[in-house]
Amino acid sequence: MRALAPEGDLGVAHEVKMNLLEIKNLHARVEGHEILKGIDLTVRAGEVHSIMGPNGSGKSTLAQVLSRRASYEVTEGQVLLDGKDLLAMKPEEAACEGLFMAFQYPVEIPGIGNAYFLRSAINAVRKHRGLDEMDAMDFLPLFREKVKLLEMDEKLMNRSVNEGFSGGEKKRNEILQMAILEPKLAILDETDSGLDIDALRIVANGVNALRDPQRAMIVVTHYQRLLNYIVPDFVHVMVDGRIVRSGGPDLALELEEKGYGWIEDETRQTAAASA
Amino acid sequence: MATEIAQVESYLKTFTDFRTGVTAETPRWLSDLRDAGFARFCETGFPTIRDEDWRFTNLSAVVRTPFVLAGESTQPVTADELEKWRIDGIAQMVFVDGRFCPGLSKLGALPNGVTLSSLHQEILQGTERVREHLGRYLNIQRDPFCALNTAFVEDGAYIHVSRGVALEQPIHLLFISTSGGAPVMTHPRNLILLEAESEAAIVEEYVSIGKETPIFSNVVTEFVAGSNSTVSHTMIEREHLQSYNFSTLRIEQARSANVASHSLLLGGALVRNNVHPVLTGEGGECLINGLFVGAGHQVLDNYMLVEHVSPHCASRQFYNGILDERAHGVFHGRIIVHKDAQKTDAKQTNRNLLLADDAQIDTKPQLEIYADDVKCTHGATIGQIDEDALFYLRSRGISEAEARRILLQAFAAECLDRMKAGAARDYCEALIMERLASISSVSAQPNDAIAETRKRNWEEVG
Numbered sequence: 001m002r003a004l005a006p007e008g009d010l011g012v013a014h015e016v017k018m019n020l021l022e023i024k025n026l027h028a029r030v031e032g033h034e035i036l037k038g039i040d041l042t043v044r045a046g047e048v049h050s051i052m053g054p055n056g057s058g059k060s061t062l063a064q065v066l067s068r069r070a071s072y073e074v075t076e077g078q079v080l081l082d083g084k085d086l087l088a089m090k091p092e093e094a095a096c097e098g099l100f101m102a103f104q105y106p107v108e109i110p111g112i113g114n115a116y117f118l119r120s121a122i123n124a125v126r127k128h129r130g131l132d133e134m135d136a137m138d139f140l141p142l143f144r145e146k147v148k149l150l151e152m153d154e155k156l157m158n159r160s161v162n163e164g165f166s167g168g169e170k171k172r173n174e175i176l177q178m179a180i181l182e183p184k185l186a187i188l189d190e191t192d193s194g195l196d197i198d199a200l201r202i203v204a205n206g207v208n209a210l211r212d213p214q215r216a217m218i219v220v221t222h223y224q225r226l227l228n229y230i231v232p233d234f235v236h237v238m239v240d241g242r243i244v245r246s247g248g249p250d251l252a253l254e255l256e257e258k259g260y261g262w263i264e265d266e267t268r269q270t271a272a273a274s275a
Numbered sequence: 276m277a278t279e280i281a282q283v284e285s286y287l288k289t290f291t292d293f294r295t296g297v298t299a300e301t302p303r304w305l306s307d308l309r310d311a312g313f314a315r316f317c318e319t320g321f322p323t324i325r326d327e328d329w330r331f332t333n334l335s336a337v338v339r340t341p342f343v344l345a346g347e348s349t350q351p352v353t354a355d356e357l358e359k360w361r362i363d364g365i366a367q368m369v370f371v372d373g374r375f376c377p378g379l380s381k382l383g384a385l386p387n388g389v390t391l392s393s394l395h396q397e398i399l400q401g402t403e404r405v406r407e408h409l410g411r412y413l414n415i416q417r418d419p420f421c422a423l424n425t426a427f428v429e430d431g432a433y434i435h436v437s438r439g440v441a442l443e444q445p446i447h448l449l450f451i452s453t454s455g456g457a458p459v460m461t462h463p464r465n466l467i468l469l470e471a472e473s474e475a476a477i478v479e480e481y482v483s484i485g486k487e488t489p490i491f492s493n494v495v496t497e498f499v500a501g502s503n504s505t506v507s508h509t510m511i512e513r514e515h516l517q518s519y520n521f522s523t524l525r526i527e528q529a530r531s532a533n534v535a536s537h538s539l540l541l542g543g544a545l546v547r548n549n550v551h552p553v554l555t556g557e558g559g560e561c562l563i564n565g566l567f568v569g570a571g572h573q574v575l576d577n578y579m580l581v582e583h584v585s586p587h588c589a590s591r592q593f594y595n596g597i598l599d600e601r602a603h604g605v606f607h608g609r610i611i612v613h614k615d616a617q618k619t620d621a622k623q624t625n626r627n628l629l630l631a632d633d634a635q636i637d638t639k640p641q642l643e644i645y646a647d648d649v650k651c652t653h654g655a656t657i658g659q660i661d662e663d664a665l666f667y668l669r670s671r672g673i674s675e676a677e678a679r680r681i682l683l684q685a686f687a688a689e690c691l692d693r694m695k696a697g698a699a700r701d702y703c704e705a706l707i708m709e710r711l712a713s714i715s716s717v718s719a720q721p722n723d724a725i726a727e728t729r730k731r732n733w734e735e736v737g
Binding site: 067068069070090091092094095096101103106107109110111112117120121122124125128160161177181 | 661663664666667668669670671672673674675677678681682684685686688689
């Protein structure tokens with residue numbers, strides 16, 4: 001397991017880790033309902049954060065807002081992605097700036113081959129970064145390597161994007177895309193839900209292979225199970241649109257043991273006391 | 276009504292002049308054919324939206340324009356200009372304003388048993404097959420435009436492929452309209468006779484050069500597929516946006532013939548695409564495949580009439596439409612299963628993408644079944660670009676315009692996938708990509724908020 005951010009390390013420049021994501025007082029609503037009620041979160045390079053919470057706490061909304069989904073309206077606050085204003089970016093700009101979202105429900109796109117799609121994506125990102133586009137021949141070795149990492153059937157790659165994929169194959173395909181696009185910040189939105197233990201292990205291995213001092217990840221999950229495989233540096237608990245508690249991996253274990261009820265009760269009491 | 280009568284009168288004058296102009300060399304059977312065509316046209320005049328077969332398409336712009344028969348082209352077409360319309364290594368017959376131009380054509384070396392000529396030439400030579408087949412399959416009672424074409428029959432392609440001969444490469448018929456002066460009309464007539472056990476692919480393409488002034492291309496192709504032949508026909512319409520293109524492909528299909536008809540409607544102001552296969556022999560198979568892509572004020576009207584006459588035949592219709600801005604598409608899919616056509620298996624699918632609020636599609640299946648042991652299905656969908664798919668592509672770094680283009684390509688590829696691989700399909704693919712690139716950039720405008728409210732799922736019809 002990775003140690004928490006070292007305190008008091010003597011002034012070595014490279015120890016000052018970059019803030020890859022800074023969320024300040026973020027409020028957002030969907031169809032007129034306020035879902036996020038003031039989120040503050042800072043994620044630095046090399047860190048893995050887990051966001052947990054009961055259903056309806058706003059954790060998926062947070063992920064969607066960060067991925068720049070248009071149906072979510074930000075009413076207040078600021079989000080910086082590697083120092084740049086994320087909320088001013090289109091989804092494709094955010095992706096080119098290094099944000100990756102592994103979706104909870106990846107869409108099926110009939111008629112578009114997986115390999116073609118991936119190459120279009122990597123070339124869009126490379127173009128943005130001022131790199132040459134990859135042709136099919138350059139792309140193939142990279143592609144094969146990552147397909148192997150995710151233990152996927154190469155034949156799937158000739159099929160249309162996610163079309164006819166099982167739930168587990170879809171989730172693996174998300175991590176495959178992440179492995180190819182090499183983002184600075186990856187958000188995994190309930191990537192574990194609906195996976196059996198073998199698929200979960202494969203997905204987690206894929207994710208762990210991408211852990212890197214230059215990269216950060218946010219793992220959004222309802223269950224502690226995934227965190228046995230992807231061990232986070234920090235765990236945050238969201239209740240009713242706010243982060244109500246943060247801690248180390250032990251917090252996840254505590255939640256697993258006691259459920260979310262006690263934290264929700266506590267939150268209500270605090271709210272009542274302050275009212 | 277008054278305009279219609281005035282219009283028929285103007286055609287009467289044109290026809291009288293035409294008839295006197297060509298008499299000297301015209302065989303009697305041909306003048307009779309023309310007279311019958313013109314007489315029929317006079318009886319009906321142009322159709323109106325009160326006619327069931329024309330109810331979605333207003334023809335007044337065509338009816339009101341005083342078209343004159345195209346004479347010798349005043350704009351010479353150069354070999355350089357032709358380059359962009361050439362498919363590498365493929366025999367090409369070039370027609371300028373309806374007339375065959377041997378000088379511009381490249382027929383190359385053809386196998387024995389293949390005749391590639393002009394209808395005009397064959398009529399002059401008194402070719403017996405022309406007399407035997409011309410006008411034999413087309414029903415001029417059904418459609419005034421077919422009657423009008425027959426009245427002005429003069430030139431077009433004549434193709435004959437003998438029994439058992441297989442052509443490895445397609446034949447490309449290129450019809451160039453030159454415009455710029457007074458509104459002109461042409462009435463190309465093609466006769467394509469593919470004998471038993473032959474294999475051939477014909478690509479018929481309509482393009483235009485010159486200033487965008489109204490042109491009227493009124494085309495008829497009689498296409499005879501002999502028994503056990505494997506043949507295809509591809510219609511490509513990409514004339515300029517002041518052109519009216521009316522075409523009828525009449526397919527006569529003998530026993531166990533395997534026929535594919537592909538249509539790509541990419542250009543034109545008002546296009547009517549009639550495809551009329553008649554499966555006369557047992558065990559025939561017919562694929563009727565099409566893609567229409569419209570923007571601006573284009574009207575693209577597809578009228579399919581599939582007649583099953585004999586038992587054990589299969590027909591498959593697949594038409595995809597992409598309509599942007601104020602374009603209007605029509606798909607009219609009529610299937611007639613005659614009394615003796617037992618065990619018919621007929622299927623029809625029309626899928627449409629509307630990219631703008633003002634784009635419009637009318638889709639209408641019409642099944643008439645007189646046999647009692649048949650399988651007929653039809654279905655149509657009307658939808659918009661899938662916003663979830665669009666967002667998914669964008670979330671991976673692909674720009675919105677590019678993502679739209681990719682999704683449209685995938686939709687159009689359904690049509691391409693049904694074409695046989697080779698030079699003709701590559702050519703079609705390039706034309707489709709070019710067309711889609713021009714429209715998807717236009718429709719990249721909806722901002723995110725609007726896109727969400729527009730989100731609607733596929734609507735199933737029928």
